[in-house]
Amino acid sequence: MKLLLIGYGKMGRAIEAQAVARGHQIAGIVDPTHPEVQITDFDSTTVDAAIEFTHPDAAFGNVMACLQQGIPVVCGSTGWLHHFAEAQALCQQKGGALFYASNYSVGVNLFFHFNEYIAAKMHQFGGYDVLVREIHHTQKVDQPSGTALTAAEGILRNFPEKTTWRNEPTQNPNELAILSERVGQVVGTHIVTYQSGVDQIELKHEAHSRDGFVLGALLAAEWLPGHQGTFGMKDLLGL
Numbered sequence: 584m585k586l587l588l589i590g591y592g593k594m595g596r597a598i599e600a601q602a603v604a605r606g607h608q609i610a611g612i613v614d615p616t617h618p619e620v621q622i623t624d625f626d627s628t629t630v631d632a633a634i635e636f637t638h639p640d641a642a643f644g645n646v647m648a649c650l651q652q653g654i655p656v657v658c659g660s661t662g663w664l665h666h667f668a669e670a671q672a673l674c675q676q677k678g679g680a681l682f683y684a685s686n687y688s689v690g691v692n693l694f695f696h697f698n699e700y701i702a703a704k705m706h707q708f709g710g711y712d713v714l715v716r717e718i719h720h721t722q723k724v725d726q727p728s729g730t731a732l733t734a735a736e737g738i739l740r741n742f743p744e745k746t747t748w749r750n751e752p753t754q755n756p757n758e759l760a761i762l763s764e765r766v767g768q769v770v771g772t773h774i775v776t777y778q779s780g781v782d783q784i785e786l787k788h789e790a791h792s793r794d795g796f797v798l799g800a801l802l803a804a805e806w807l808p809g810h811q812g813t814f815g816m817k818d819l820l821g822l
């Protein structure tokens with residue numbers, strides 16, 4: 584496949600290496616380090632898919648530009664989902680293809696699946712409070728992490744005492760606390776904790792490297808061309 588990489592930081596570089604190892608061609612790299620290259624230089628005849636991992640402030644514009652150019656786009660940037668409905672609308676209007684996941688790791692998507700199941704069971708039995716923790720490297724700009732937000736949404740859907748989330752400790756029993764920590768080079772750790780007066784149950788995912796995110800993004804890019812609409816990891820993995 585011919586891939587357009589948008590963002591050439593930690594994820595963009597790691598994706599380039601695995602993409603080439605899987606036999607793909609890098610048709611172009613759009614990044615502030617390559618100012619002469621623009622998304623508008625490409626279209627569906629020159630690239631099969633774009634993979635976007637940039638910055639919360641840049642992702643929406645990049646996704647919209649890909650959709651305008653008719654390029655299927657796989658986006659992993661977090662912190663821009665307040666604009667997601669607009670991207671979905673343009674995707675529909677253009678008959679395009681947009682794939683989004685707050686986390687492309689297969690393991691995290693299993694974690695999301697079990698998280699919803701556990702939340703429903705814990706609600707059924709009662710007696711527990713729940714909180715979400717996320718730990719990431721100190722270069723991360725958004726907070727809480729996109730993954731923590733997806734996990735929190737899964738809990739809110741299945742644990743009706745919690746009606747909203749708050750990114751700090753809270754005494755309000757209707758608020759789900761999401762606690763964020765920024766430590767060294769931590770790749771990404773997410774923990775959902777249920778606590779009662781007598782015990783504690785935890786569901787934890789700890790990424791040891793970025794390889795899992797990279798593989799998932801490439802699997803999404805290999806899958807997306809030929810599809811029309813907005814997709815996520817549930818579509819890819821059948822979860």
Ligand SMILES: NC(=O)C1=CN([C@@H]2O[C@H](COP(=O)(O)OP(=O)(O)OC[C@H]3O[C@@H](n4cnc5c(N)ncnc54)[C@H](OP(=O)(O)O)[C@@H]3O)[C@@H](O)[C@H]2O)C=CC1
Pocket residue numbers: 589590591592593594595613614615616636637638639641645658659660661662684685686687688725796
């Ligand atoms: N969904 C998932 O599975 C994962 C999501 N992420 C998310 O992906 C994003 C990127 O992560 P990561 O690679 O670690 O971050 P980095 O900061 O390492 O890299 C981001 C790159 O994007 C560049 N960039 C900034 N603005 C633009 C723009 N308008 N167009 C093109 N490139 C731009 C940056 O350049 P410069 O530094 O010059 O600004 C930088 O090179 C984050 O939002 C992160 O949360 C990360 C890992 C997994």
Ligand SMILES: O=C(O)C1=N[C@H](C(=O)O)C[C@H](O)C1
Pocket residue numbers: 661685686719723727728729730731770771772
């Ligand atoms: O910024 C990161 O590094 C990561 N971001 C994603 C998130 O916000 O959840 C995914 C992963 O945890 C790494």
